[in-house]
Amino acid sequence: MNQQFKNKQILLTSRPVGLPTEQNFEFKEIPVANTQDGQVVVRTLYLSVDPYMRGRMSDAKSYIPPFQLNEVIAGGIVGEIVESKSDLYKVGDKVIGMLGWQLYNTVDAKTVTKIDESIAPVSAYLSVLGLTGLTAYFGLLDIGQPKEGETVVVSGAAGSVGMFVGQIAKIKGARVVGIAGTDAKCEYLKKELGIDAVINYKTAKNLGQALEEACPNGVDVYFDNVGGSISDAVMNLLNDYARIPLCGAISSYNSTDGDMGPRIQTRLIKTRSLIKGFVLSDYSARQSEGLQELGKWLTEGKLKYEETIVDGFDNVIEAFLQLFQGANLGKMLVKVSDSE
Amino acid sequence: MNQQFKNKQILLTSRPVGLPTEQNFEFKEIPVANTQDGQVVVRTLYLSVDPYMRGRMSDAKSYIPPFQLNEVIAGGIVGEIVESKSDLYKVGDKVIGMLGWQLYNTVDAKTVTKIDESIAPVSAYLSVLGLTGLTAYFGLLDIGQPKEGETVVVSGAAGSVGMFVGQIAKIKGARVVGIAGTDAKCEYLKKELGIDAVINYKTAKNLGQALEEACPNGVDVYFDNVGGSISDAVMNLLNDYARIPLCGAISSYNSTDGDMGPRIQTRLIKTRSLIKGFVLSDYSARQSEGLQELGKWLTEGKLKYEETIVDGFDNVIEAFLQLFQGANLGKMLVKVSDSE
Numbered sequence: 001m002n003q004q005f006k007n008k009q010i011l012l013t014s015r016p017v018g019l020p021t022e023q024n025f026e027f028k029e030i031p032v033a034n035t036q037d038g039q040v041v042v043r044t045l046y047l048s049v050d051p052y053m054r055g056r057m058s059d060a061k062s063y064i065p066p067f068q069l070n071e072v073i074a075g076g077i078v079g080e081i082v083e084s085k086s087d088l089y090k091v092g093d094k095v096i097g098m099l100g101w102q103l104y105n106t107v108d109a110k111t112v113t114k115i116d117e118s119i120a121p122v123s124a125y126l127s128v129l130g131l132t133g134l135t136a137y138f139g140l141l142d143i144g145q146p147k148e149g150e151t152v153v154v155s156g157a158a159g160s161v162g163m164f165v166g167q168i169a170k171i172k173g174a175r176v177v178g179i180a181g182t183d184a185k186c187e188y189l190k191k192e193l194g195i196d197a198v199i200n201y202k203t204a205k206n207l208g209q210a211l212e213e214a215c216p217n218g219v220d221v222y223f224d225n226v227g228g229s230i231s232d233a234v235m236n237l238l239n240d241y242a243r244i245p246l247c248g249a250i251s252s253y254n255s256t257d258g259d260m261g262p263r264i265q266t267r268l269i270k271t272r273s274l275i276k277g278f279v280l281s282d283y284s285a286r287q288s289e290g291l292q293e294l295g296k297w298l299t300e301g302k303l304k305y306e307e308t309i310v311d312g313f314d315n316v317i318e319a320f321l322q323l324f325q326g327a328n329l330g331k332m333l334v335k336v337s338d339s340e
Numbered sequence: 341m342n343q344q345f346k347n348k349q350i351l352l353t354s355r356p357v358g359l360p361t362e363q364n365f366e367f368k369e370i371p372v373a374n375t376q377d378g379q380v381v382v383r384t385l386y387l388s389v390d391p392y393m394r395g396r397m398s399d400a401k402s403y404i405p406p407f408q409l410n411e412v413i414a415g416g417i418v419g420e421i422v423e424s425k426s427d428l429y430k431v432g433d434k435v436i437g438m439l440g441w442q443l444y445n446t447v448d449a450k451t452v453t454k455i456d457e458s459i460a461p462v463s464a465y466l467s468v469l470g471l472t473g474l475t476a477y478f479g480l481l482d483i484g485q486p487k488e489g490e491t492v493v494v495s496g497a498a499g500s501v502g503m504f505v506g507q508i509a510k511i512k513g514a515r516v517v518g519i520a521g522t523d524a525k526c527e528y529l530k531k532e533l534g535i536d537a538v539i540n541y542k543t544a545k546n547l548g549q550a551l552e553e554a555c556p557n558g559v560d561v562y563f564d565n566v567g568g569s570i571s572d573a574v575m576n577l578l579n580d581y582a583r584i585p586l587c588g589a590i591s592s593y594n595s596t597d598g599d600m601g602p603r604i605q606t607r608l609i610k611t612r613s614l615i616k617g618f619v620l621s622d623y624s625a626r627q628s629e630g631l632q633e634l635g636k637w638l639t640e641g642k643l644k645y646e647e648t649i650v651d652g653f654d655n656v657i658e659a660f661l662q663l664f665q666g667a668n669l670g671k672m673l674v675k676v677s678d679s680e
Binding site for chain 2: 055060063224227228231232240246247248249252253258259260261262263264265266267268269270271272273274275276277278279282
């Protein structure tokens with residue numbers, strides 16, 4: 001009966017060297033897999049493209065296994081149940097899960113989670129009430145531990161994680177300095193999110209000096225989404241006992257030249273600072289706590305979120321590649337189809 | 341009455357650029373300061389020269405203020421009370437303190453601490469029962485937290501801190517890999533201290549490969565005393581959730597070229613590892629716990645210590661400079677005078 005649906009999927013066909021290109025991927029039309037007992041068919045509504053996925057396209061050891069060649073790429077997806085052989089879901093339910101980049105996923109019902117449209121629109125479960133909101137929440141509060149009046153610097157401040165880092169730091173009473181790559185993003189951060197000071201790293205004549213002016217009391221927490229020369233500059237301003245949650249290093253993901261920069265050890269010793277890499281799965285036991293807090297702030301109007309939505313499954317790769325040009329304000333999503 | 345003692349002191353007369361030279365220092369003969377009520381005169385027996393002091397010779401922000409120009413340099417000293425106007429000490433008592441690099445220090449009695457020669461010789465209070473033993477103890481156990489069967493790598497393994505790091509890690513049941521700069525040091529680590537594997541980084545054809553062979557199960561804890569290219573190589577072998585206590589970066593202290601190397605952020609994210617700079621004073625509240633444990637291991641014969649002793653106050657600067665050539669096995673001390 002699945003013949004009513006035509007499926008299309010995206011395969012990784014070669015491993016990128018440096019920046020990925022369309023040539024590393026292939027679109028393939030196939031029939032939708034038949035459902036077994038306990039399974040559901042999920043039609044993709046929104047699909048999340050994220051910088052961390054670049055890591056999975058390489059064949060290197062990391063916290064999640066690399067994508068396999070000639071297999072479908074997987075990521076965060078919200079979708080709608082269009083067929084169900086499970087008591088858990090009925091047709092029309094909205095769910096979220098780590099699913100394949102395809103129009104339809106036939107999966108065990110237990111691998112997806114139901115979402116509540118009364119709290120927020122479905123796409124929000126791919127950002128503020130999903131991976132990126134939770135990543136900001138745990139990285140900032142567990143590792144960064146900002147205290148009232150402290151200075152928090154966040155790079156990639158208008159990105160899908162950074163946007164929540166700045167707002168949560170403000171909620172906790174910190175002074176927040178955001179670094180972003182366009183004037184429009186900087187303006188958004190200041191006007192819409194109330195970030196205290198913003199720096200456009202692309203137009204700043206001297207990033208170090210701009211940071212120094214924006215952080216007259218030094219830096220207590222640096223939430224690092226980007227790595228590279230931006231992070232080099234922040235390191236010079238660390239206060240004693242600074243905390244640095246390492247969330248991403250997008251500037252290094254496509255590096256093929258060894259990613260050289262000034263070593264940071266001496267600075268960390270002098271300031272007795274802490275750096276810690278983390279991924280959201282480190283906090284899976286506390287996920288409901290995070291979702292509860294984020295949902296509360298959202299309904300109280302304390303937390304805003306923003307989406308950059310690219311339309312159409314055929315544009316998934318382009319949307320993914322745009323991440324590395326910093327094209328997105330907030331979460332970059334692809335709208336694949338409308339709810340029925 | 342202090343005219344019976346002739347004092348001599350060492351001043352910092354200019355700030356070193358790169359490696360310090362004898363020209364940055366000056367010896368000066370002066371009378372011993374008269375004692376006021378509550379003060380004592382301490383004759384220097386042993387004087388400690390330490391890599392961290394290089395930092396204080398520069399004018400940069402750090403965890404302790406820089407040495408002032410044309411003032412006496414200060415560091416760890418064990419000495420003997422030769423005159424007392426305090427009830428706390430009588431002539432002949434042995435004490436330890438942060439005192440000036442001079443033959444005699446006239447100081448408030450409260451600024452020094454009595455030492456117990458029945459547990460260990462006086463010089464041991466400048467190493468195993470002093471700053472370096474405690475630094476190893478807290479850095480390794482509080483930040484590194486080695487577990488039984490884990491792999492602990494220590495750089496500067498035959499140095500004044502590293503020597504204790506390796507031994508304490510062994511006491512805790514870890515497999516220990518030591519990196520040092522001479523075959524004699526490596527042999528000492530293996531034969532005398534029971535370190536599981538050793539690498540002479542100066543003669544290793546390929547340090548990365550040597551490390552890989554020495555750490556077949558990766559690296560869980562890296563106690564970093566040296567920074568620079570040695571640390572770069574260890575970063576490639578981190579296991580998930582590795583812990584890196586940053587104790588020193590002797591390879592960078594005299595660097596004038598920006599100390600460039602591969603950035604470590606991506607590796608820390610992929611392995612969700614932690615790096616933390618620390619100094620011993622972070623643990624001052626727990627000092628007696630540390631001394632008790634170290635003293636227990638010492639009397640049980642589980643902890644050995646080694647000293648490289650240079651003779652004579654006139655050779656203090658030379659001894660200090662030798663630290664940067666790695667001339668010392670264990671703690672580098674200068675014997676200034678005999679006990680009376």
